[in-house]
Amino acid sequence: MNQLVTSPDAPKAAGAYSPGIVSGGFLFVAGQGPFDSAGALVGEGDFAEQLRQTFRNLEAIARAAGTSLRHTVRLGVYLKNMENWQALNELSKEFLAEPYPARTTIQADLNGFEIEADVIVALPDAAR
Numbered sequence: 001m002n003q004l005v006t007s008p009d010a011p012k013a014a015g016a017y018s019p020g021i022v023s024g025g026f027l028f029v030a031g032q033g034p035f036d037s038a039g040a041l042v043g044e045g046d047f048a049e050q051l052r053q054t055f056r057n058l059e060a061i062a063r064a065a066g067t068s069l070r071h072t073v074r075l076g077v078y079l080k081n082m083e084n085w086q087a088l089n090e091l092s093k094e095f096l097a098e099p100y101p102a103r104t105t106i107q108a109d110l111n112g113f114e115i116e117a118d119v120i121v122a123l124p125d126a127a128r
Contacts, residue, residue: 001023002021002022002023003021003022003023004018004020004021005018005019005020005021005022005027005029005061005064005065006018006019006020006061006064007019007020007060007061007063007064008037009037009056009057009060010032010037010056010057010058010060010061011032011033011035011036011037011038011039011057012039013030014039017030018030019032019061020061020062020064020065022065022123025122025123025125026073026120026121026122026123027061027062027065027067027119027120027121027122027123028118028120029058029061029062029118029119029120029121030118031076031078031116031117031118032054032057032058032061032116032117032118033050033053033054033057033110033113033115033116034049034050034051034053034054034113034114034115035053035057035113036053041112041113047081047084047087047114047115048087048091050113050114050115051084051087051088051091051092051114051115052091052094054115054116054117055069055092055094055095055117058095058117058118058119059095062119062121065121065123066123066124067121067122067123067124068121069095069096069119069121070096070097071121071122071123071124072096072101072119072120072121072122073101073102073120073121073122074101074102074103074119074120075092075096075101075102075103075104075117075118075119076103076104076106076117076118076119077103077104077105077106077115077116077117078105078106078107078108078110078115078116078117079105079106079107079108079110079114079115080107080108080109080110080113080114080115081107081114082105082107084114084115085105088105088115101119101120
């Protein structure tokens with residue numbers, strides 16, 4: 001059975017999707033961007049701050065499910081500008097732990113922001 005996961009510290013869903021779903025020992029988190037819990041853009045023109053806000057949103061949903069980004073097994077990243085790829089590599093270490101998750105990075109036509117990311121995170125019992 002699927003279980004909905006939301007967090008007051010992350011933006012509300014902007015459409016017909018769930019911010020997070022727990023199923024089969026994993027948390028599946030929908031794409032998050034650089035928006036605060038009220039939906040306002042954070043870090044306009046500042047990739048590092050946009051990345052950090054995006055990852056804070058992912059972490060908020062992970063915490064609400066009883067886990068952490070430190071247990072991420074898969075990370076999907078969508079970058080407006082692939083020139084930010086190296087910064088992504090360095091800054092994501094602030095939120096992730098080794099062994100780092102499997103990752104796909106795709107250039108995307110994001111409208112007004114620089115990064116979006118989604119994750120699959122192991123739940124505590126599955127993380128062992």
